[in-house]
Amino acid sequence: MVETQYYIALAAILFSIGAVGFLTRRSAIQMFLCVELMLNAANLALVAFSRAWGDLLAQSAVFIILTLAAAEVAIGLGIIVAIFKKRPTTNVDVLSSLKG
Amino acid sequence: MVVFVILAVLAIAGAIGTISFKSGIYSALSLVGTLLTLAMMYVTLHAQFLASVQVMVYAGAIMVLFLFVIMLLNESQMSGADPLPWVQPVAIAGGIVLAAALAFTAFQFKAPKNLETATAALQGGTPGAIGETLFTKFLLPFEAVSILLLIAAIGAVSLVHRQPAHNEALETTSEHATDNAYSDETSSNPAKVVA
């Protein structure tokens, strides 16, 4: 049986990759994909901890977080479609009217 | 351990693909790969219900929605140079440091229980076992998450029929606003004016 530490380390690596992607990508959709990657890293950590503690609460929490991610995607893609359907690209740099 | 290493390598490869492909579609498909590997990993962690939900909801529904939007916006080329070119190397270096620090912390973790006995308590993470927790100890989050779904549905609907600011037609007709607040005044009233 693989120890919990390895799963947490993997979750940490996935989380960091997601964070780097969020900071370097310029397309709104790809930034959002990176947020999803980070959420999944958190879920993996929770599932691994759930096994370490022998507690199903954390697995139920992952179920809730999955729902939460789905709701966030509904709103997020709604905003992205509403905003970018009249613009040529989803590059966030085209949105730059607010300065100061 | 062999299974874990294979799955971990696949997951990391998918994650790196997600953040490095220029095309949105390849990015999304790489993420689907990572999500599927994570689902397999959930099986090895005795979370069978979550594994199936991960495949159906996450890799299935959510990612299909993403792909649909990418196609809809015709996101073929992610053009444009980065306005802050120094961000990329700094972010990558910072990410490596963050990953190393977090992984180091992860190995500080001391298992609170014997892994075999703890795993046995999970009952395999079957739908029955999860359901029992959800409807007893976790009832409030389970009920509260319905508000989240409600606001997501209403929010998404309201986002698609937003009103343009400073609509002349709207200003002239707002005096005798219809008695139905949802009626789409921006599109129906100009027609009335013409008639």
Added chain:
Amino acid sequence: MNFVAPDVNYYSMLPFITVLLTAVFATILPFYVSRKAIAGLSAVGLLVALAASIGLWNTNLSSFYGAYRSDNFALGFGIVLIVGALIAVISSVDVAKRGGTMQAEFFAILLYAVSGTMLLASAHDLIVLLIGFEVMSLGVYVLSSFQETAKSEEAGMKYFLLGGFASAILIFGIALVFGATGKFGLEAINTAVLSPEFKNSSIAAVGALFILIGFGFKVAMAPFHQWTPDVYTGAPTVVTQFMSVAVKAAAFAGFLHIFGLALQNVSGWQTPLQFLIALTLMIGNLAALRQSNLKRMLAYSSVAHAGYVGLAVLASPSQGFSSALYYLGIYTLMNAGAFAVLNVLSKDDDGLEIESLAGLGSSKPLLAATLTFFLLSLAGIPPLGGFIGKYLIFSAAASSGYYGLVILAALTSAVSLAYYLRPIGLMYFRPRVTVLPDFSGRSTRVLLVVCAAGVLILGLVPNAVYGLLELVKK
């Protein structure tokens, strides 16, 4: 399978359920009635919830095995949140006059967001708290991208992406805290940390740091405040008004709960939080000095105020909780009041140049007088409420030994006088240059007077209300 019936006590959730039901009605009824009726319905629903909160005072009920608590802290925050939402609903009535009508969904989404904030303030469980946090955030993302102008859309996009990023960080932090303690309940986490079997202090410390960053984004603490000026400027003014008071107050309620109850005995987050507060105080106040637009100036000022309230998180929970609640109550009245004046004076949602306020004192005496009141209170001039709020927070932080930060807060608050007094000077000592529109209806004028009176009363007789809040201490 041994089924244990869950402990459900809906009576303790009365204010929350009232707001939620009002939201459901505000979703369905716009098919049949006019916008004005929906605004009225929302206001009535919020008033009923306010009455319910007052009725539950001191009952200390809880539900769902203590995951939802209606203690005085939660009820007090609930009252502050409801008042913030009421001010936004009343202000939104005037928006119609300048042609930028709020969509009918505005009220429904606003009320759902309010129910999320109340859940966040009453939750004693990390997952429930997270759901409240998300309901509130999703609502505000939609509200801030409500108008089809480039600025509003940009605000919504920025807020959503950074907010999603912050939520992901927060969830990872929650996962780590669970890993260290094996619990989601706030009190249970503290018990686990104090128990002799606790072995994972480093994991808990990293988890606390991640939660700190997640909440730092939401309450706009530097260096995670970058979205604030843009989003506050770009969003419709009424939404900014709601975000700057209710969202901030609710996020602070969660912040105080997590760090004051669950993680108070975990080390490692106090020093980073001190850095965040120091940076927030300096950046917020110094950047506000340079602004020429009143809306943007108020945005930076709200960043600075996040720094002041942050001091209460550092203080010991017994003093920190009640002083933060008192401060946020006053802050809600004065900041939402200032935004309400801004809302009726500006012809669109882009805000107002500060220069154009010149001569307002003689042309619109009521608006000028109330705005003066709110700005003086924000600056912390005695005897107004803002002064007492700052005094309580500073003394709470000082008694926990954070003298350096308190001195810094006092110094930056002296700097803030410069940007708060400038509009006042312009209004009363300069001749009028531009003619500003005045969209204030009767309801808004009453609202402004009530807010100003509240600020004055909370400043003059602090003991009357703060005495009640003493009961917040457990």
